[in-house]
Amino acid sequence: xxxxxxxxxxxxxxxxxxxxxxxxxxxxxxxxxxxxxxxxxxxxxxxxxxxxxxxxxxxxxxxxxxxxxxxxxxxxxxxxxxxxxxxxxxxxxxxxxxxxxxxxxxxxxxxxxxxxxxxxxxxxxxxxxxxxxxxxxxxxxxxxxxxxx
Amino acid sequence: xxxxxxxxxxxxxxxxxxxxxxxxxxxxxxxxxxxxxxxxxxxxxxxxxxxxxxxxxxxxxxxxxxxxxxxxxxxxxxxxxxxxxxxxxxxxxxxxxxxxxxxxxxxxxxxxxxxxxxxxxxxxxxxxxxxxxxxxxxxxxxxxxxxxxxxxxxxxxxxxxxxxxxxxxxxxxxxxxxxxxxxxxxxxxxxxxxxxxxxxxxxxxxxxxxxxxxxxxxxxxxxxxxxxxxxxxxxxxxxxxxxxxxxxxxxxxxxxxxxxxxxxxxxxxxxxxxxxxxxxxxxxxxxxxxxxxxxxxxxxxxxxxxxxxxxxxxxxxxxxxxxxxxxxxxxxxxxxxxxxxxxxxxxxxxxxxxxxxxxxxxxxxxxxxxxxxxxxxxxxxxxxxxxxxxxxxxxxxxxxxxxxxxxxxxxxxxxxxxxxxxxxxxxxxxxxxxxxxxxxx
Numbered sequence: 001x002x003x004x005x006x007x008x009x010x011x012x013x014x015x016x017x018x019x020x021x022x023x024x025x026x027x028x029x030x031x032x033x034x035x036x037x038x039x040x041x042x043x044x045x046x047x048x049x050x051x052x053x054x055x056x057x058x059x060x061x062x063x064x065x066x067x068x069x070x071x072x073x074x075x076x077x078x079x080x081x082x083x084x085x086x087x088x089x090x091x092x093x094x095x096x097x098x099x100x101x102x103x104x105x106x107x108x109x110x111x112x113x114x115x116x117x118x119x120x121x122x123x124x125x126x127x128x129x130x131x132x133x134x135x136x137x138x139x140x141x142x143x144x145x146x147x148x149x
Numbered sequence: 150x151x152x153x154x155x156x157x158x159x160x161x162x163x164x165x166x167x168x169x170x171x172x173x174x175x176x177x178x179x180x181x182x183x184x185x186x187x188x189x190x191x192x193x194x195x196x197x198x199x200x201x202x203x204x205x206x207x208x209x210x211x212x213x214x215x216x217x218x219x220x221x222x223x224x225x226x227x228x229x230x231x232x233x234x235x236x237x238x239x240x241x242x243x244x245x246x247x248x249x250x251x252x253x254x255x256x257x258x259x260x261x262x263x264x265x266x267x268x269x270x271x272x273x274x275x276x277x278x279x280x281x282x283x284x285x286x287x288x289x290x291x292x293x294x295x296x297x298x299x300x301x302x303x304x305x306x307x308x309x310x311x312x313x314x315x316x317x318x319x320x321x322x323x324x325x326x327x328x329x330x331x332x333x334x335x336x337x338x339x340x341x342x343x344x345x346x347x348x349x350x351x352x353x354x355x356x357x358x359x360x361x362x363x364x365x366x367x368x369x370x371x372x373x374x375x376x377x378x379x380x381x382x383x384x385x386x387x388x389x390x391x392x393x394x395x396x397x398x399x400x401x402x403x404x405x406x407x408x409x410x411x412x413x414x415x416x417x418x419x420x421x422x423x424x425x426x427x428x429x430x431x432x433x434x435x436x437x438x439x440x441x442x443x444x445x446x447x448x449x450x451x452x453x454x455x456x457x458x459x460x461x462x463x464x465x466x467x468x469x470x471x472x473x474x475x476x477x478x479x480x481x482x483x484x485x486x487x488x489x490x491x492x493x494x495x496x497x498x499x500x501x502x503x504x505x506x507x508x509x510x511x512x513x514x515x516x517x518x519x520x521x522x523x524x525x526x527x528x529x530x531x532x533x534x535x536x537x538x539x540x541x542x543x544x545x546x547x548x549x550x551x552x553x554x555x556x557x558x559x560x561x562x563x564x565x566x567x568x569x570x571x572x573x574x575x576x577x578x579x580x581x582x583x584x585x586x587x588x589x590x
Contacts, residue, residue, distance in 0.1 A: 003536035003587075007529075012589065044528055044544045045558035067558060069528035070588060133528065 006127060007070065008120040010078075015070035020080030026063040028053040035147025037140040041132050046072045050140035052083070054148040059083045059091055062141070069133050071124060076137035078117045083141060088149040094118070095142050102131050163478060166485035168570045174477070175568050177202040188538030191573045196356055196384065196517050196564030197542050198406045201470075205409055208469035212462045220461055221435055221452070235461050238468035239451070242416055245471045246382075246401070247392035252424065254417040254454045255464055259383045260306040262402035262417030263350075265430045265454060266379065267310035270348070271317045272428035283426035289377070293319035295347040298376070300325040300333055300362075301554055302355045305547040307381040311350055320347065327554060331358035331507035338370060346376040353385035357548045357562065358507030359490060359514035361385075368397045377423070383407055386416075387474070387566075388515055389483035393418055405463065409470035414463035417454065424450035431456040474567075482567045486516030489565040489574050493518040496578035502585050506555060517564035519546065522581070524590025527559040533587055534561075537580045 028034045032053035040047050046068030053061040062080040066073060083091050098118055101110045106126040110119035124134045175181050178200045183190050192200060212234060218227035220235045243253045256262040274290035276282040291297070297311045301324050315322040325338045333351075342349055349371035354361045364380065371378040380401040385391055387408030393401050400423075405414035419427070429436060429447055433456040438446045447453050474482065495510040497503050502523035508514045522530050531543035542562045545552045552558060563577055584590075 003533065006532065007587075016589065045549075045552075046528075069526035071528070127532070130528070130532070 005123045006130075008123065010117055010120040011070065011074040014074035014077040014117070017077055018073055019077040020062045020064050021066065021073075021077070023049060023051060023063050023065045026051075026061070028063075029055055029060045031055060032060045033148045035144035035149075037143035037147070039136050039140040039143075041068070041072075041136055043132070044069070046133060046136055048072065048076055048137045048140050050076070050137055050144055052141055052144035052148050054088060054145070057087055057149075059086050059088070059145075064137060064140070066137065068136070069130075071121070071130055071133040072136050075118075075121060075134045078120070079137050079141055082116050082118055088145060091141070091145060095138050095145075098138055099135065101125060102134055163481055166477075166481050166567070168572070171485075171568060171570045175570075177204065177473075178568050179203065179206075181568060185538040185540070186536050191537075191539045191569075191576055193563040193565060193569065193573065193577055194540045194542050195387075195407070195566035195569075196546075196562060198412070199387065199409050199566055200568065201409055201411065201466075202473050204473055205411070205466050205469045209411060209462045209466040212465045217462070219458055231461060234465050235459065238464040241468040241471050242464075245391075245475065246386065246416075246418060247394045248418050249421060251449070251451055252418055252421050254419065254424075254451045255459055256402070256415040256417045257413055257460070258404040258406070258415035259381065259402040260310075260404075260415075262400075262415055263306055263310045263379070263381070265417055266400055266419075267314040268430040269427045269454075270314060272430065274318055276428050282428060285426050286428070289423070289427065291315075291318035291320040291347050294345065295320040296343075296345040297322050297348045297350070298325065298342055298346050299323075299349075300351045301327045302331070302333070302358060302360065302548065302551050303350070303352055304356055304381065304383070305549070306383075307350055307352060307379075308550070311348070314348075321345075325351070327358075327551065329555075330509070331355070331360050331555075333360075333362055333367075335363065335366065338367065342370040342374050342376065344374060346371065346374040348377045348379065349374070350379035350381070352381040352383070353391075354388070354515045355507065355548075355551075356384050356517070357519045357546050357551055357560070359517045359519075360507050361513050361515060364396045364398070372397065384515060384517075388479075388486055390479040399423060405467040405470065408467075409473055410467040411463050414460045414467045416467075419450065421450065424453070427453075429453050429456065433457050435459075477567060483515075485567065486565055487514070488516075489569055489571065490514045490516040490518060492571060492574045493563055493565075493578070496574065497581065500578070500582050502590065503581065506557075506560060516566070516569075517562060519560045519562040520581075521557055521560050522584050522590070525584055525588045527561045529588055530561040530581070530584050533584050534577070534580050537576070539577050539580055541577075 032055040036051040038049045048066040050064040110122040112119040216230040218231040220232040273286045277286040277290045378398045380398040382403040386403035401418040406412040436456045504521045506519045527543040
């Protein structure tokens, strides 16, 4: 597998764009319930603190602070775009599917209809050492979602 | 390339290593002959673990095929053969570092050696408090008000065991800071190591910075303070001549897998007179004289510190590794690696956006270089290099406090050994030069 299959254009773009990055400047919407989760990968020092706001059964906002490799930062950015507007059940389904693909060592293909841009991370599943990079913000989102909903 | 400065001890008329010799050496290392991602493997991660020559692999295989038995027990032929091979290996390793035979204790690795010492010193306190063992245990015991001194550049293995020893005994842990160039602040060291210091632990060569520490000067500070001096020789024993008596340290540790041997074998060196009174850490079979249902008496070193069935084949293989290194010549290996290290640093410094940690080009360093690439995380750098068949280490290299001191969380490290050519370094540099463009940094 070539490096370009791992670092898809969409991943490189999101690693720079970092949608949702910046907790301090973002207030949660009024009336929303929030959950916040800090996740750390002790192997490489990658870190994400992610806050998720739920209002009327839907994800109203995702905001996060993070430091890490392009895979982990792009993954948090893609997650932000994907999660906002989803129902709690929909986001749970997406997180479960993403985890299943990432942990499959390349055996399970991503469903682009369900995962959208996150399907670009399919190639990461073949790099065992990088799976945690892609998962870190999703683990944080799941934890935050359980607190908020 | 910058002129390589050479320590005075190396100013001898030995033929220097060259690429032609390295090519011959590489033929002894089967693992190096493979393609990774369609490119010939360039292994620059020997600081983490080294590769094994055929003579080491065969020594272990030969042991299992012809001599395998438990040592120090049983009167049968194989037991005698195995014991001889095991104890011959100890002598080989003792000679390698200038130690006496009974001062070499087998451990799994350097980490275990440092933990052994940490717990043996706790036990010294417990024994002394109950009047057990030698009267000198009172001097070895740590108490509240006593100080343990380490440095800011330590690997976690030479930091955490001392944090925990401080916790168990009430002693205070202090550290010698590093300056921005990655050298120990010796001015501060002279203040920090004082009459309260009971133990001074430091690394010979930094696994991140490549700095070679002034061991003799530090050991003298420890000596003046009346402290035990502990040397982490993980990055020196495999790469340069080492004489523990000449360096005048009380303890030293190193790992076999970083010096051409298999994993699972390491060395804990201690001065005989201290080992003779130090309580054991692990207890059980093979380390006792008499045992009753109430208590036991212990053998002297080394058996005192080798409870349970030992790593026999690994010790034999470590001796084979030592022979390989000795035949090549540690002074020659050191010189060759210093040249590779200089080549790395000089090349890295010329790449825009790359910051090398530790001594600048032209200053002494071992054959490794850790660096930061502006705008690209170390994991991505490592992945990019891997796609070109180049193996490096990424992360904090088990030195989080040092990285924090330098304002970084993760770096990339290339570390050479006797089987790396200058072309390996050049290809690595060429790949690093392409990293920022690929990630649009």
